[in-house]
Structure formats: structure tokens, C-alpha cells
Amino acid sequence: MPLRAQKWSFSGPFGNWDKAQLQRGLKVYREVCSVCHGLKFVAFRNLADLGFSEGQIKTISVGIQDPWTGRTTKGEMFERDGRFPA
Numbered sequence: 001m002p003l004r005a006q007k008w009s010f011s012g013p014f015g016n017w018d019k020a021q022l023q024r025g026l027k028v029y030r031e032v033c034s035v036c037h038g039l040k041f042v043a044f045r046n047l048a049d050l051g052f053s054e055g056q057i058k059t060i061s062v063g064i065q066d067p068w069t070g071r072t073t074k075g076e077m078f079e080r081d082g083r084f085p086a
């Protein structure tokens, strides 16, 4: 069967995303994919683009350790709780 052009909601300059689907994608990621895949290029503030409120992002960030930003005054690194706004 030949491939046909699809009509995507996000096509074109006036396209948009279904926020509920994006949020479900994050849920699937957190429950399944995160076992093996990291999200080091995604900041907590980026979750606002998925339609999450600041309060929801804070809830998501609880318990997620950030290994890169914690530094003692001597420059030693330590894991820090994820923060939003970072």
C-alpha cells in the first residue's frame, strides 16, 4: 500500500498540539521509557510547553535528582533536587 500524505494537527504555521496527548506522552515516558532513556536536554521549564502549570511542574520535579548543578563552595559536585524555576 502506498504511503499517503497525512493531515496532522501540528502541520503548518497554524498547527497546534493536543496538550492532553503531550501530557500522556510524558506519563508514558516516566513510567516506561525513563528506565533506559534520559531527558538531559529537557529542562523543567520546557514542561510548560506541554501545558503544565507551574504547580504541576513542581510536583513532577519532586524527587528527581539533578547530578550536574550541585556544587559545594570547594567546587565538588553533588546531586541536588531538581528545581523549578531552575
Ligand code: HEC
Residues within 6 Å of the ligand: 028, 029, 032, 033, 034, 035, 036, 037
Ligand atoms: C529496556 C531499555 C529501553 C526502554 C524501556 C526503552 N528504550 Fe528506546 N532504546 C533503547 C536502546 C538500547 C536503544 C538504542 C537501540 C539501537 O541503537 O540499536 C533505543 C532507541 C530508541 C530510539 C531510537 C533512537 C535513535 O537514535 O534512533 C527511540 C526513538 C526510542 N528508543 C524511544 C523509546 C521510547 C519512546 C520508549 C518508551 C515507550 C523507549 N524507547 C523505551 C532502550 C530502551
